[in-house]
Amino acid sequence: MANSAVPEQKPDRETPKFSNEAKKKFDELLTRYDSKRSALLPVLHLAQDEFGSLSDSVVEYVAELMDLSPAQVTEVVSFYHMYHRHPVGQHHLQFCMTLSCWMAGSHQLYKNTCSRLGIKPGEVTPDGKFSVAKVECLGSCGSAPIVQVNEAYYENLNPEKLNRLINSCKEGEPQTP
Ligand code: FES
Numbered sequence: 001m002a003n004s005a006v007p008e009q010k011p012d013r014e015t016p017k018f019s020n021e022a023k024k025k026f027d028e029l030l031t032r033y034d035s036k037r038s039a040l041l042p043v044l045h046l047a048q049d050e051f052g053s054l055s056d057s058v059v060e061y062v063a064e065l066m067d068l069s070p071a072q073v074t075e076v077v078s079f080y081h082m083y084h085r086h087p088v089g090q091h092h093l094q095f096c097m098t099l100s101c102w103m104a105g106s107h108q109l110y111k112n113t114c115s116r117l118g119i120k121p122g123e124v125t126p127d128g129k130f131s132v133a134k135v136e137c138l139g140s141c142g143s144a145p146i147v148q149v150n151e152a153y154y155e156n157l158n159p160e161k162l163n164r165l166i167n168s169c170k171e172g173e174p175q176t177p
Contacts (some may be wrong), residue, residue, distance in 0.1 A: 016061045022050045026065070036066055040076060042165065044083055053084045058080035081135040082151075089124045089131035091169040094148040098137035109162050110134060116166065150172045 018026055025046055033039040042064060044054060050057045054077050056070075064071045077083045081094060095101075095110040110132065114120055117130050123132045138146050143155030147162065154165055154176060164177035 016047075016058050017049050017176045018047075018050060022046060037068065040066055040068070040073070041080075044073075044077060048083060053087045055085065065127075081133070086122050087124060087131075088133075090129045091174060092131050092133065092136075093147050093166075094133045094135045096136070096144070096146045097134045097149075098139035098141070100144040101146055104144040105158070106147075109145060109147070109157060109159065112159060113162065113166065116163075130166075 023147070026043060029039050029042050029046065030036060039074065040062075043066060047058050047062050048054055055060075058071050059073045062068075063070045066073070069106050077085065084092070093113060095113070095168060097106055097110070114132055117125055117132070119125055119130065119132060121131075121133050135148070138148055140146050140153055140155060143153075145157050147154050147157055147165070149165070149169065152174065154161075154174070157165070157177075161177035165174055168175035
C-alpha cells in the first residue's frame with residue numbers, strides 16, 4: 001500500500017545538501033548579520049569547506065538558501081580568488097600575475113611549477129596534493145613575487161625558494177623557505 005506521508009523528493013541526484021553540522025553553522029552565521037545577503041561571503045566559505053568547491057550545483061544550492069539568484073552568487077564567486085569553481089588540491093598554489101610580481105619572475109615560477117607537478121589550472125595532481133592557479137594582485141606588491149598557498153602568503157620567492165616550499169608541502173605542511 002502506498003505511503004501518502006512520503007515527502008516529495010526532487011529527482012536531482014546532484015543536489016548538494018549541508019550536513020547537520022554545516023547547517024548548524026549556517027544558521028549561526030545568519031544570526032550575525034542584519035540581512036541574509038550580508039552573510040553570503042562566510043556562507044560561501046562554509047559551502048566550499050563542505051563540498052570542496054563551488055560547482056554550479058553548489059552555487060544553485062547556496063543561491064536558494066540565501067534567496068538570491070544563481071547569477072548573483074556566481075558574480076561574487078567569480079570576483080574573489082579564494083573561491084574555487086573546481087576541486088583543488090590539498091595545497092592550492094596561486095601565483096600573482098600582476099605587474100610587480102610578473103616583472104619579478106612570477107610567470108616563470110608558475111611555468112616551472114606546472115612543469116614540475118605536471119598540472120595546469122583546473123587540474124589536481126593524482127595524489128590530490130597540488131593544484132595551481134594564476135591570480136591578480138594579492139596586495140603585497142612590495143614583496144614580489146608572491147605565491148599564496150591556501151590562506152598563507154610566501155613572498156620574495158625565487159626558483160630555489162619555491163622548490164623548497166613545494167618540497168615542504170610534499171612532506172606535509174608548507175614551510176617558509
Ligand atoms: S603585483 Fe603581486 S602582490 Fe601585487
